[in-house]
Each structure stands twice: as C-alpha cells, then as structure tokens.
Amino acid sequence: MRFDIILRVATKFMLAPLLLFALYVQLHGDYGPGGGFQAGVIAAAAIILYGLIVGLAPVQKIVPMRLLEILIPGGVLIYMGVGIAGLLTGANFLDYNHLAHDAVHGQEWGVFLVEIGVFVTVFSTMVAIFYAFAGRRRS
Amino acid sequence: MIETAVTIVLLLLLGAVTIGIVRVRGLFAAVVLLGIYSFLMATLFIVLDAVDVAMTEAAVGAGVSTVFFLGALYLTDTVEAPSARGQFVPLLVALVTAGALVWGLSDLPAFGSPDQPIHRQGADYLARSVPETGIANVVSAVLASYRGFDTLGETTVVFTAGIGVLALLRRRRSEGGN
Numbered sequence: 001m002r003f004d005i006i007l008r009v010a011t012k013f014m015l016a017p018l019l020l021f022a023l024y025v026q027l028h029g030d031y032g033p034g035g036g037f038q039a040g041v042i043a044a045a046a047i048i049l050y051g052l053i054v055g056l057a058p059v060q061k062i063v064p065m066r067l068l069e070i071l072i073p074g075g076v077l078i079y080m081g082v083g084i085a086g087l088l089t090g091a092n093f094l095d096y097n098h099l100a101h102d103a104v105h106g107q108e109w110g111v112f113l114v115e116i117g118v119f120v121t122v123f124s125t126m127v128a129i130f131y132a133f134a135g136r137r138r139s
Numbered sequence: 140m141i142e143t144a145v146t147i148v149l150l151l152l153l154g155a156v157t158i159g160i161v162r163v164r165g166l167f168a169a170v171v172l173l174g175i176y177s178f179l180m181a182t183l184f185i186v187l188d189a190v191d192v193a194m195t196e197a198a199v200g201a202g203v204s205t206v207f208f209l210g211a212l213y214l215t216d217t218v219e220a221p222s223a224r225g226q227f228v229p230l231l232v233a234l235v236t237a238g239a240l241v242w243g244l245s246d247l248p249a250f251g252s253p254d255q256p257i258h259r260q261g262a263d264y265l266a267r268s269v270p271e272t273g274i275a276n277v278v279s280a281v282l283a284s285y286r287g288f289d290t291l292g293e294t295t296v297v298f299t300a301g302i303g304v305l306a307l308l309r310r311r312r313s314e315g316g317n
Contacts (some may be wrong), residue, residue, distance in 0.1 A: 020158045021288075025194070029276060029279050030274045030275060030276055030279055031276055032275055032276060033190035033191045033193075033194055033260075033276065033278070034191065034194060034276075034278050034279075035278075035282065035283070037195060037293075038191070038194045038198055041195070041202070041203055042198050042201050044203060045198060045202050045203055048203065048206055052206070060280070067167075072192040072298060072301050072302065073236065073298065075294065075298070076291075076294055076295055076298045079290075079291050079294055080251070080291070083287070083291065086157065094287035094288055094289075094291065096284065104270075104272065104273040105273070107271065107272035107273060107274070107284055108272070108273050110283070110284065110287075111156070111272065111274060111279060111280070111283040111284055114283050114287060114290070115283060117294065118290065118294050119299050121297050121301075122294075122295050122297055124301070125297050125298065125300065125301030126203055127306050128301055128305055129207060129301060129305070129308075130203075130206065130207070130210070132304055132305055132308035132309050133207060133210030133211065133213075133214070134210060135308075135309070136214055136308060
C-alpha cells in the first residue's frame with residue numbers, strides 16, 4: 001500500500017479536509033450534530049489514514065507516543081478540571097452556571113471546555129490503540 | 140411512504156449482511172461485512188433522524204474499528220479455528236436468548252409512542268435547554284450540561300479502555316530495539 005501512488009495522492013488531498021471537518025464537528029457541535037466524541041474519532045481517523053499510507057515512523061514524528069501518553073489522561077483531567085472549577089466558583093460539581101458573568105454564558109463555556117476534554121481523550125486513545133496494533137509484529 | 144420503503148430495504152440488507160457475517164468463515168471477509176453492517180446501521184440512524192448517533196456509527200463502526208480489526212487480523216490468523224466440540228449447546232443458548240428477546244419485544248411501547256416517560260422528559264428538555272444553556276443542539280446540551288456526570292463517566296471509560304489496550308499490547312521497554 002505504501003507505494004500505491006493513487007492511494008498516496010488521494011490521501012494527501014483528503015487529509016486537510018478531514019482535519020478541518022473534525023474541527024467543524026467539534027466547534028459546531030452546539031448548533032448541529034456532533035461534539036467531542038465524533039470530532040475526536042474523525043481526527044483520529046485522519047491520523048490513522050496517514051499512518052496506514054506512510055507507515056508508523058513518519059506519523060509518529062507528527063503525533064509522538066509521548067504526546068499521546070500526556071493527552072490520554074489530559075482530556076479526562078480537563079473535564080474534571082471544569083467540574084472542579086464549578087466547585088471553586090461556588091456551584092455543584094460540573095455545574096457551569098458560575099463560570100462566566102451570567103448563567104447562560106457559563107453553560108456555553110462549560111460545555112465548550114468539556115467537549116474539548118472529550119475530544120482530547122477520544123482522539124489520543126484511538127491513535128494510541130492504532131500505534132499499539134501497528135507497532136507489533138506477527139509472533 | 141418512501142421512508143418506509145427505504146427502511147425496509149435497509150433492514151433487508153442488514154439481515155442479509157448479518158447472515159453473511161454468521162456464515163462466512165474467512166475472517167477478512169467477516170471484517171469487511173462488519174464494516175458494511177456499520178455503514179447500513181449509520182444510514183438507518185439517519186432515516187430515524189438520529190444524526191449524532193449515525194455520525195458516531197459511521198466514524199467508529201465503519202471507520203476506525205475496521206482498521207483495528209484488520210490490525211488484529213494481521214497479528215493473528217485469518218481463518219476461524221474449527222470448533223472441536225458439538226454445536227448443540229451453543230445453538231440451545233442462542234435459541235433461548237433469542238426467545239427471551241422476542242418475548243421481551245412484546246412488552247415494548249409502540250414505535251414513536253408519545254406517552255412514554257422518556258418522551259415526556261424529552262419534551263421538557265426541548266423546552267428548557269435553549270433558555271438555560273444557550274445551546275441550540277439539544278443533544279449536546281443534554282450530554283454535556285444536564286448529564287455532564289454521565290459523559291465524564293463515558294470519557295473515563297474511553298480512557299480506561301485506552302490504557303488497558305496499551306498495557307496489554309505495547310512493546311515493553313526491556314524488549315526494546317526490535
């Protein structure tokens with residue numbers, strides 16, 4: 001597959017729109033279908049597609065395993081952090097009402113940040129599982 | 140009318156693919172059929188107006204998990220191992236389970252029935268979510284705002300699954316270099 005010119009060129013054309021679409025699904029999730037989970041999987045699919053075409057070493061230069069090891073718990077920590085920020089501002093855990101000057105804005109901020117947490121964890125977990133499978137040889 | 144026709148065609152295709160998955164012995168063909176199954180399910184979810192679920196099914200079921208299955212196939216054999224024992228007990232278990240599921244179906248509410256508690260709650264969310272959260276997509280509002288705890292749990296499940304797979308599959312440093 002690595003030397004198939006059609007796949008290589010098609011992948012090159014698809015990668016940027018895929019990542020852009022992931023961002024769109026992430027940031028537009030408040031208005032249309034989508035959100036952190038879907039966006040995370042789509043972005044991970046873009047990275048995995050690149051990895052399938054060019055091989056493991058080049059893709060790990062872009063998204064190194066060391067970074068994923070930080071991102072996997074990082075997303076959960078972002079989510080928990082938003083919850084704890086709710087506690088610190090005098091509301092319940094994961095209550096976003098006090099995060100901004102009024103309750104509706106606080107909710108918007110809270111949901112936005114929480115979705116980023118979901119995105120980070122889902123994206124990095126998917127890519128890490130792909131690396132784990134692709135990094136092994138037939139025994 | 141046309142929606143019913145589309146649904147019936149999709150369900151028939153789903154049935155055909157399911158029989159194919161059960162019958163086929165080559166695991167590579169099974170993986171491809173599973174991808175087709177997920178894609179048909181995604182289309183069915185769109186017909187049912189569940190666009191969020193359709194997106195997830197298309198991305199996870201038809202996309203990423205197919206790659207994972209293929210990766211797993213590369214590491215193992217591509218033909219199912221023949222079963223050494225008789226097939227009577229598995230068949231009996233499957234029949235009893237199917238019977239229980241069909242029996243349970245008889246107690247389900249009519250499709251789309253508005254009297255169910257779940258739909259009454261849903262109407263409440265529809266009225267409340269925009270003034271309270273300012274988020275136009277009710278699915279996002281329910282997932283992240285009203286059921287934030289639930290979604291935190293789901294994120295933790297993804298996290299746990301990830302570190303579990305990594306702990307099992309990753310090459311140890313001591314093996315390193317190969």
